Amino acid sequence: MITEIAKAAQIIGRSENLAVFTGAGISAESGIPVFRGEGGLWEQYNPEILEINYFHSHPLVSWNAIKKLFYDFLKGAKPNAAHFALAELETIGIATTIITQNIDNFHQLAGSSNVIEFHGTTKNLICTKCHRMVAATETILSDLPPKCEHCHSLLKPDFIFFGEGIPQKAFTESSEAAANCDVMLVIGTSGEVMPASLIPIEAKRHGATIIEINPDKNVFASGKNDIFICAKAGEALLQIIELIKTEKS
């Protein structure tokens, strides 16, 4: 009997326009904690630290947690086998658009060139008043909460907080990618955050085949996916890429 991994490899290998939708789970094998479930960040922290109104009223409390969780934690971490396997799909000639909810820059570091950061990035900070953007350097993060050097107002990471809208460009580009792909690979997301969780539904509505990889079989795309691979992202993608390369050689 053909396995789900072999079926996925066949479909992805023949895809003309692949979209990949990733969540925190793809970075779990890099040692980055996920948000929800056992060992997730929201077990230890109150999600209010990422609520925009709370951030404005308690900037130091929010920033202390944000620095620890999203800057100090990321410092020593690197992309893992899953990120590299997705980048390799591009190099073997499969047109790939990655839509990520992650803010860790790992897809780009692994070599993927077409990445839509749906929730923004940790790389930059933006002034809450004059909207100037600066790089999130160690120096600027050494004195919390960081302030804009032009107008001295509060700086915020350039990723979205609860209560903020999705950046328009990312929203438009991901809607287009979902509408135009023939296959969507959904990896490591609980699908609990809107509007991101609508992306695979949009792809399905336009006729794409949905392949999902997640070690938790109770996740959101169940019932919406065509193929479900109950495994860790790195383990599954390494096998998939090897099978695709064998078929193409």
Ligand code: OAD
């Ligand atoms: P969650 O923490 O909600 O879900 C992580 C998913 O990854 C779960 O379904 C896990 O089962 C799965 N997972 C764990 N280890 C895995 C592995 N090795 N391989 C594959 N999957 C694995 O994270 P997201 O769905 O990404 O938003 O959360 C969405 C948004 O919620 C985040 O972007 C963030 C958060 O609040 C903002 O900060 C705006």
